[in-house]
Amino acid sequence: MPHSEKRKKKTPSKLDDYETSFSHENRQGSKLKHTKQKERKARDIGLFFFSNPEKNKYQTSTSKKNLVKKQFLTALGIDNMKPADYIASPLDQNDSVAVTPVNLLKKQGGRGLFAKQYIPAGTCIGVYTGVVFESQKDFDLYFKENPNADNAYTMNVGAKVVDGAIQGNFTRYINFSDSQPNTMFVEGILNRRKVAKVMTTRDLYEGEQLLIDYNQYSEDFSKKYFFLNPEDGMYSAKEIRDINCEEYTLMEMTADIDALQIKENDFVYATTIGNVILQNGRLSRLEIMPDQSALDLPFLKTSRFKVILDFDEADNFTPLMLACYAGQLENVDWLTNQKVNINRQQHHSGNCPLFLALDGYADGGINDRAIYREIIQLLIKKEANILIHDRADMTFIHKAISVLSTRDFKSILTLIQEQEHILFSDLFTYLDESDLDILFYCLNTKFFDKAKILLDMFPDYFNESSKNKQQKFHCKKEFKNAISDYNEVDKSDLMRILGDSKYNVPAEFLDALTSNEEEQPSYSL
Structure with a gap:
């Protein structure tokens, strides 16, 4: 399953609904041991997506059914699942994909899901399946009682939690990338139940690896794991x-x-x-x-x-x-x-x-x-x-701030603002390893002229970052972090920019330029 990258990200507003419905918690790389406790707990509190026993019209023996299923798994390229653990869905495009070892991940025994043929954009390749826990509380309790469990395969679908760690289908083999995802999770309804469909976001060609962005943060992602490409194969x-x-x-x-x-x-x-x-x-x-x-x-x-x-x-x-x-x-x-x-x-x-x-x-x-x-x-x-990032979680804009001349920086930002495929405000939603977005990175490195360019192009920055008390608290904390080593000249230079009324900078931020007082969190209304 995914060898993920670390990425600190503020949730873009356009993903709010998606994030509410689908989250993939704490992606980590270790294997989950198949314990008897897990089997018992799953039976006690879980349901299975598309795994209710089918009525056996011809009384086919269990061993024969398992043999057929084993042959099916072999055809898919799956060699590390028990036939009884495979949970298919009616939407699975079994002939379009195959599970294959990824050479880059060979030391971890890593595999990936690959296109066997051309797959058009907007295709549902399958449904994310697994053991279903009725609530996050039930899954948390199971996870607490099973210290060897791995939550790298869990996904929230509505109020339920789907765990594909042991039981699931081929979608559990899709590796993670937040820089080059070519599939995404889309909430859907199947047989009157809410499900997580896996949809292609662009045309895929034979041999390409399927990658997906789980829109989650883990401290290890960028530091420990490889950056994967669709071209990375066996x-x-x-x-x-x-x-x-x-x-x-x-x-x-x-x-x-x-x-x-x-x-x-x-x-x-x-x-x-x-x-x-x-x-x-x-x-x-x-x-x-x-x-x-x-x-x-x-x-x-x-x-x-x-x-x-x-x-x-x-x-x-x-x-x-x-x-x-x-x-x-x-x-x-x-x-x-x-x-x-x-x-x-x-x-x-x-x-x-x-x-x-x-x-x-x-x-x-x-x-x-x-x-x-x-x-x-x-x-x-x-x-x-332009939101692609490196080991230090630096995006293209983070890097450009330190490299480009002011004139070239403005020219590039103007071009980006003109692109229909880019939502300009998204540029401000990614944080580097020091928790600095591109504006606060400018302030931290004292590129005041480039900070002004960013604010002129996105004058609603402080309004968007301070919509509620919690957001304002975190934004102010990051702001203080950015200006922590300022001298009086630096503070005066920044005040001349932020004091412009068109930026609607809250008074608390301007006060932070003259105050060293530590603020305690308060989210109450």
Whole structure:
């Protein structure tokens, strides 16, 4: 089940109803031991989604039914469930998906769910099933009485809790990603009961891994687990080279690239596409067009003995990532027109094409900035995910604050505000590892000019962040955290901005600039 990323997130308003109906609690990676206590408790207080015994018209023996079910599980690729534990639903698209080991997660025995064929956007691939507890209280009691239990597979459906840890269907194998989800949970009704449907959010193609965002927070997510991509499958880095041996060539790097953890004289395996980018060539001049499947094949790093390092050992990178870092605007345009994954992340760092364009901007000269700005603008127009994050929970905007010039920052923010696929207020809903959203990150790093740009574009920030006493308390606490090391000059500079009446900054926040008093929480009306 999901190897999740840590993400601190304020719930966007457009997800309020979704969050109320569906939550996935404390995603963690350990396996749940199948104890007799669990079986007894489930029988005592739980129901089963779609698992009531069917009337046996022909008196088929239990052993024969289990054999048929075992063959069914084998066809799905499931080898770690008992036939009696599989709970199907009438909406399951069994022929469209398969469970397959994920090489990146091999040390944990990790598996994932993959498309076996083209699946259109908006398809219900199945219903999330499992043991049903009548209330959260019942599940909490069970969890307390079973210390070895794992709550990584629980989901709230209305007032009930569905636990897919041991019993469930193939949907329990969908791994987590809040950066590249291609499925989502949608509340539905089936047989007059509320259920959680799993719906595709975009077209999926054969071989792609299904990923889902549980919209939850865990302290471990970004710190301990890999960043997963739809392309991550069962093959090791060496096997990918072997399968595509005609594409790959061993190349020696001629310079250090710190952003990609590459040193001069390192050897990497590069594809035809990768070689053109390494040599600063033009992909548009290729005489023979590579197969679509080869366009996004990553560079493969090697050890000092030229042995290919596997994906869990080293951060590999794609041709698009390198083209973005190298400032090759024409090649970035060519690759994005070929529909390569513009959101693909490095498994360890979480870096993606947008982040590497920022790294190139930072490492290049002033005269190079225009090219990198154009690359960033191109990626945004192609609907790159600007809410993608790294190990420190830094989103693209968090990073851009420290990297871009004020002029370029405003230009990029203006473009983002114009995009119909982006809700501008969502930019303010993600917190970094220090609990700072993008505005408070500006204040903490004392980029006052960029803070003013953000407030000018979203003047309702303080109104939206202080709708009730609890929200206002947390917002004020984060505000105090952001300005904790201010001197009198800093406070005066910030007061000149926040004192503008068009921002509707509550008096308590302005008072915080002159007060060191610790406020205690009070949520009463």
